[in-house]
Ligand SMILES: [Zn+2]
Ligand SMILES: [Zn+2]
Ligand SMILES: [Zn+2]
């Protein structure tokens with residue numbers, strides 16, 4: 001539960017601009033604005049300007065500016081000085097899934113991730129009672145959580161299990177926990193198109209940014 005920044009009561013609604021502070025009511029938010037204003041969202045999202053890009057031939061004056069923004073895609077730009085330690089963004093994750101193991105996964109290890117809470121389990125003993133994927137316990141609370149395993153459990157139930165139930169390689173090939181994040185995202189396409197759209201609009205441009213003058217890690 002979050003608390004109202006103004007009066008301390010329980011509060012459900014956050015400032016829609018920064019999503020960092022909460023208020024119990026519109027009145028509290030309005031009366032706190034003169035204090036919050038200077039701490040609220042300290043950045044704005046900049047995008048490359050498609051209109052100017054399209055007509056850049058006619059606006060040679062802007063051409064230089066457009067070129068530089070085009071190079072880096074969408075990015076955040078500070079609106080004011082930011083002090084060390086300031087919280088800039090607080091967002092809930094869109095999907096939660098197990099860590100991607102990939103290369104550091106030892107194919108001979110007998111350990112798996114719990115399909116609900118992603119806890120590492122050393123012996124494959126418990127399973128989700130519905131889809132029969134590995135679980136820390138059949139009672140793991142995350143198994144029936146609509147924000148966690150319940151999202152993909154219905155799909156995983158369609159599988160027939162490992163080809164050879166004695167062969168570790170075959171078992172590993174079946175319980176690919178590294179694909180769960182991708183599966184959860186695909187399911188969002190039907191279940192929550194708004195969140196799916198947000199994911200599809202994400203850009204990974206840190207490699208390009210790293211080449212620009214203002215970017216320092
Ligand atoms: Zn309040
Ligand atoms: Zn704010
Ligand atoms: Zn678990």
Ligand SMILES: [Zn+2]
Nearest residue numbers: 128130131153
């Ligand atoms: Zn399940």
